[in-house]
Amino acid sequence: MEQIDKKHSPGFPLLKSVLKHRILYAMLIPGIVYLFIFKYIPLFGSVIAFKDYNIYKGIWASDWVGFKYFYQFFNYPQFTRLLWNTLAISFYQTIFAFPAPIILALLLNELRNAAFKRSVQTILYLPHFLSWVIIGGLGYMLMSPQVGLINQWIAAFGFEKIHFLQEPGYFRSIIITSGIWKEMGWNAIIFLAALAGISPSLYEAAKIDGAGRWKQFLHITMPGILPAVMLLLLLKIGHTLDLGFEQIYIFLNPITYATGDVLDTYSYREGIIQGKYSMTTAIGLFKAVVGFLLLLMANRASKSLTGQGIF
Amino acid sequence: MQIRRSLGEKIFDAANVIILALACVTVIIPILHVIASSLSSTNALIHAKVSIWPVDFNWSNYEAVMKNKTFWRSFSISIFVVVVGTLINMLMTIFTAYPLSKSYLRGKNAILIYIVFTMIFYPPMIPVYLVVKDIGLINTVWAMIIPVALSQFNLLICLTFFRSLPEELFEAARVDGMGEMRMVMQIAVPLSKPIMMTLGLFYAVFHWNSYATALLYITKTHLKPLQLYLYNLVAKSDMNDMLAIAAESTTQLNPQGLQMATIMVATVPIVIIYPFIQKHFIKGALIGSVKE
Structure with a gap:
């Protein structure tokens, strides 16, 4: 009774404010409900990693089994292969694919002809809008031993044709190359913006002091984009175990599992197709925890090295 | 005011244009190859004759x-x-x-x-x-x-x-x-x-x-x-x-x-x-x- 009285009393500002803006609050309902159903429920539903998920009992009534599925996954004979493949591809991405757009932005920045610069950008941004399936198709065609252009060239030089997609040795190179091909141009936009944000007066002052283009690049351009580079590097490290399922899955086949089967593709096969829900959720949680720890570590390292971090 | 470029700069500028042009070519060639293949005859495809231009053009x-x-x-x-x-x-x-x-x-x-x-x-x-x-x-x-x-x-x-x-x-x-x-x-x-x-x-x-x-x-x-x-x-x-x-x-x-x-x-x-x-x-x- 007391509460009801309180609610109706004019002196209760929160309720008055809520009632006054009830339409605004009502607008928020679909978004809040969506996030609750598709983000929060599955987040709590991740407890099935610690349970024996039973279709008939559902998420909440299934029996607790503790860390059984984590043990099972860590003791799985291919566990090291999965983890190693994931880490190796991620490492190559960081070494080769991450710097590509930075270098591209720096080269574009040095161009003197604006029309040429625009044309290059238009062409290099295009692949970003093609789906991974289409790029997969381009790749299959290009590397096809029967009709593909690359093997035509290899044959023209008198070498043996190569079944690129059927050779585990080429898988990681294909992933890195196709990733650069698709996203190099697009990812350069952020760095181009960082470059555009450098004050022209810095360059003017450097010129007066007699600094050539190389000196300007070293002492103005590089420090100017460093914050953007660090930020994106941190985000990349936080996503070390997320490699982009769509990309890997389109090129992967059982022959290339040896070098290309990663945590995500394994989770999909075992989880969705085989129905091992609890075990693959354990993999998902493992990924989330490792990703979060890596992010914390990288953030700390970045703070002590450059004084910048995300949080 | 046009500052004269040193030889090193000229070489760099030329190399830069070439590198970026090559990057564009790398993006375009696979796409052209696919377009050309889709427009070529079966015979030309089987004999791997199609590069970036259709052979025996047909729809x-x-x-x-x-x-x-x-x-x-x-x-x-x-x-x-x-x-x-x-x-x-x-x-x-x-x-x-x-x-x-x-x-x-x-x-x-x-x-x-x-x-x-x-x-x-x-x-x-x-x-x-x-x-x-x-x-x-x-x-x-x-x-x-x-x-x-x-x-x-x-x-x-x-x-x-x-x-x-x-x-x-x-x-x-x-x-x-x-x-x-x-x-x-x-x-x-x-x-x-x-x-x-x-x-x-x-x-x-x-x-x-x-x-x-x-x-x-x-x-x-x-x-x-x-x-x-x-x-x-x-x-x-x-x-x-x-x-x-x-x-x-x-x-x-x-x-x-x-x-x-x-x-x-x-x-x-x-x-x-x-x-x-x-x-x-x-x-x-x-x-x-x-x-x-």
């Missing part, structure tokens, strides 16, 4: 694709998902962002934390799958729309933009007796037209290009969107699909030529809108990066 691969009913069914499912999905995405984004852009709305920080939390801690694939399954969305077109009804990232972009709109405009409208719903549609959205275009295109391209959601939630052939159809055609070299296409054709067709023609038809919508989207996308990518 027979395209004719076969055009006649293929499975392809067009997948195509129309994709169109449906793009149109309805993007519409729902935009409504969700706009109506969630608008109230949160009001500085006087109580509890908005709590709701923002509620939203941002899901960006840092996102659920693994399987529990999401189980929820989608429990709701009964598996093997319906809605499985490709409702589980991805809102992108928190795009929501934050939209929110940033709405915040920059002057509150006086809304005050004046309120004095005139305009309701909140009409204010959203008649003031906030028209004033944010560039960002609305950008977000709409972000969502539309996502829907058109994504195959992971369909791979997870769609197993019935007649519900497969275009990208999943292409996936089966390309990665699995689905012989049933291939035979179905070839059976409807009178001439002997090469599977790879057919694959490439199908891929080209699926790419056409993107290529047509590309000049238009490029401008908007760059703006969006920049706003997005500032937000990060």
Whole structure:
């Protein structure tokens, strides 16, 4: 009774404010409900990693089994292969694919002809809008031993044709190359913006002091984009175990599992197709925890090295 | 004032132009090779004569694709998902962002934390799958729309933009007796037209290009969107699909030529809108990066 009285009393500002803006609050309902159903429920539903998920009992009534599925996954004979493949591809991405757009932005920045610069950008941004399936198709065609252009060239030089997609040795190179091909141009936009944000007066002052283009690049351009580079590097490290399922899955086949089967593709096969829900959720949680720890570590390292971090 | 370039600079500038031109060539050649292959004769393909120019130019691969009913069914499912999905995405984004852009709305920080939390801690694939399954969305077109009804990232972009709109405009409208719903549609959205275009295109391209959601939630052939159809055609070299296409054709067709023609038809919508989207996308990518 007391509460009801309180609610109706004019002196209760929160309720008055809520009632006054009830339409605004009502607008928020679909978004809040969506996030609750598709983000929060599955987040709590991740407890099935610690349970024996039973279709008939559902998420909440299934029996607790503790860390059984984590043990099972860590003791799985291919566990090291999965983890190693994931880490190796991620490492190559960081070494080769991450710097590509930075270098591209720096080269574009040095161009003197604006029309040429625009044309290059238009062409290099295009692949970003093609789906991974289409790029997969381009790749299959290009590397096809029967009709593909690359093997035509290899044959023209008198070498043996190569079944690129059927050779585990080429898988990681294909992933890195196709990733650069698709996203190099697009990812350069952020760095181009960082470059555009450098004050022209810095360059003017450097010129007066007699600094050539190389000196300007070293002492103005590089420090100017460093914050953007660090930020994106941190985000990349936080996503070390997320490699982009769509990309890997389109090129992967059982022959290339040896070098290309990663945590995500394994989770999909075992989880969705085989129905091992609890075990693959354990993999998902493992990924989330490792990703979060890596992010914390990288953030700390970045703070002590450059004084910048995300949080 | 033109400062004279040193020899070293001249060499660098020339090398720079060459490197960037080569990068462009690397992007263009695979695309030309696919176009050329799709327009060449079976004979030329088998003997690996096609590089970047069609040999024995003909449209027979395209004719076969055009006649293929499975392809067009997948195509129309994709169109449906793009149109309805993007519409729902935009409504969700706009109506969630608008109230949160009001500085006087109580509890908005709590709701923002509620939203941002899901960006840092996102659920693994399987529990999401189980929820989608429990709701009964598996093997319906809605499985490709409702589980991805809102992108928190795009929501934050939209929110940033709405915040920059002057509150006086809304005050004046309120004095005139305009309701909140009409204010959203008649003031906030028209004033944010560039960002609305950008977000709409972000969502539309996502829907058109994504195959992971369909791979997870769609197993019935007649519900497969275009990208999943292409996936089966390309990665699995689905012989049933291939035979179905070839059976409807009178001439002997090469599977790879057919694959490439199908891929080209699926790419056409993107290529047509590309000049238009490029401008908007760059703006969006920049706003997005500032937000990060």
